[in-house]
Amino acid sequence: MDYNAYSFICDMAWMSLLLIIAQIIRTLVKPFQKLYIPSSVIGGGMGLILGPQVLNVIPWSDQIGSYAYLFICIIFAGLYLGKKEETKLSTVLRNTGDTFCINMATEFICFGSALVFGWMILKVFFSDVFGEFSLLLPAGYCGGHGYASTIGTALNNLLGREDCVQIGQTFATLGLLTGLIGGIIFINIMVRKGETHFIKKVDSLPEEYRTGIVPIEKQNSMGNETMNPMSIDPLAWHFALTFLAFIIGYTFYNWYKKYLPDIEVPVMCLAMIAGVILQKILNKTRFKDTVDKKVEGRIGSMFTDYLVGFGIASISLTVIQSYFVPILALCVLGTLWPIIMVLFVGRNLFHNYWFERSIFIFGWCTGVVAIGTTLLRICDPEMKSGTLDDYGTAYSVISIIEVFIVALTPQLAVSMGCPVVGAVELTIGIILLLICAHFFKTGRLVKRRNK
Template identity: 45%
Template sequence: MSLSPYDVLMDFAIMSILLFVAQFLRAKVTIFQKLLLPSSLVAGFLGLFLGPQFLNVLPFSSAISSYAYLLVVFLFASLFIGNEGGGSFKQTMDEVGDTFLLNSGVYFGQYAAALLLGGGLLMVLFPQVPEAFAILMPGGFMGGHGTAAAFGGSFKELLNWDEALPIGQTFATVGLLIGVIGGVIAINIGTRVKATRFIKTMAELPEGMRTGMMPPKEQESMGRNTVSPMTLDPLTWHLMLVLIATCAGYYLTNWLQGLFPSLSVPMFSVSMICGVILQMILKALKLTKYVDKNVVTRIGSSATDYLVAFGIASIKISVVLKYLYPILLMTVVGIASVVFYLVVISRKLFHNYWFERGIFIFGWSTGVVAIGVTLLRIVDPEFKSKTLEDYGMAYVFMSFIEIGLIAVLPTIIVKGYGMLAGGACFIVFLILMGICVKKYGIFKGKAGDLRPGEAEALGIKAVR
């Protein structure tokens, strides 16, 4: 059956209806509000159960399983467009050193746990499972549906393993659920042990976060008009830039593979590089002042919403059932790693506001940064802990670590060096933690004890 342009259009139109229904449910149904479920997650499950694998009442085309990887190529193309760069590495370490070290450590720690612990258990208990299986857990947990699609696409190209994509999307979906539901549970525990600094109970959650619909007084502009609508709509201008990088990535990837048939280059990595080159061209032409990074980010985030929804809706249940026990095993490894990072690493090594900073890491290391922001806003509604500011500054350098691991690890694992890669990640993790201990020390008090600078910043009323 051939696919027409209208099939693609209707797939996105139908998913848009599901996103609308999901957003309405979040705004009106109490259980959705208490669980803080993202609308894209709900829409994805609606698409899965109403789609061809269950009730078969939605006329989705057979192409919906391919949209996740296409959208991740588009998403990666947008990452560096509009970036003006940051300060030096030394400046970052001096100002937000523990944030950089501990947030960077999550990448290496979770990959190490997956490849060493998870990979070792898989070899013993499920020897028939491909070695690449282990890395799909951190790809889904830490990278969300985007990285899961990137890994799935890479393994399809490198190993001709079609099942990698739905398995990765399954891990990403499970990770989101753990991030949201587990994060809410952790916050409730945190308030009881007096670890939170800005709230005492979950009842203080603002209306916009509960319902998903921002009240007029909390609404903000999403960006600036950087070009005149008389010549080109500002949104078209920014969307155009992302599509240019995406186009360049697609054709450059095909050209490279035609030139070097034995070379398999992930398209998402090439599109990201094309985005970097496009940003350099804009800078050379003195056009960067006409690019609003907030608008580009919103465009990328919009793609992520559809990516998540289509990723979940296209999960192949037969594949999940086939690999059910390995999936459960790796999920346990993933949960253990993020809980350990929150209750041990974050509590002992962050110099202040450990719970606020730790719950943010818990959120983004099980799903996406948006989940981390959601959990952070619950415990720090006005962002007084400076967690986001510090993370934003540190991410200038962290992004290279993240992209490098995503681009390099699949190829290394395919060549049979999964355990070696896991060992290298573990060594880097230990080095990062060691530097943090040497520079900031280990906090030896109780979870609820105030840390240096907190009492002065919070005032007398905040002292417990």
């Protein structure tokens, strides 16, 4: 059957049903609660099993594999909408220097080690696998299903392939599960060793974190009504701005491709830049207070659930079968650096609460930030370590650098070679760790500021 508007709506409806069923399962089944498996992962897994590749119960369209990339573009289009304050790099370094340096170094080293050592593993043991395959490991591990689809799409376009997105989604799914299960194991070990600062035994989080159902007395507002519904619905206003940023980025992508067909800048990055410009324009007008950051955050979170669900449901079992051993080999490599980061880097470089700050990084550099937050809440239930606050401040700069990593790494890896690009990114990561050790671990910058 030809793909049409009904095909998209039906795909969304089927995934919505799976998310509802997944949430019911999460509410009732204890193992899923204890491992804090997101409903989107459960729903995506059901979508894969019930889809045409296995049981053929759900008639997915042949386009569900493209939804993850579209959704990450929409998410990034709204990433900076509602942000009114401008954060300078000097301010971030002064207030959260170790958080910025270690988190940024972790990402650079994840990409760099995969491009260098992952590429070497492929060349030595799996010579028939294309070298850029190694880039899909950090795309899935560090960036989750969104970055996996973005970098996978870029590699498909640059290499003329069709399987990079599916490979990236596989890495993202395995990384997410590694982050959850491995992180909980880590926490249990450190609790027994007395390395945690806020818990003496691993108790479950409050029931709403396990079941997903928030009691009425704890329910919070999703955001403010910034527009009068007599004029335009507030949610419609936020959706309109988000999609406006997306279409600006997408239109610019199609325009520059006419003149620079060999240059691949992901629509995700262009949409985010469009969102930044759009917000700056709004800040100069009477509409500056009409964008609520919490509402934009909820829109992004909503699309993230569908992104993960479709990302897992669209994984090609044929592709997994073809690359099963290389995928497992690189997953071992992808898990090694986060472990080193927790046991050695975080322990020695963070100025306080080293384990709580490190386990958060372990979660996001194997899965996504939500996984890191879940692990952090287990060992720091009241968020006394300040980890999330510091990361939120640092991320205002980290997110900009990430855009360049995602945009440039695939292009440079194809044109210059994975080892060269990986060596550069490894070097940047190591330099950031040295800066952290010299200035922030010793407190020199703080002392200088207080003089």
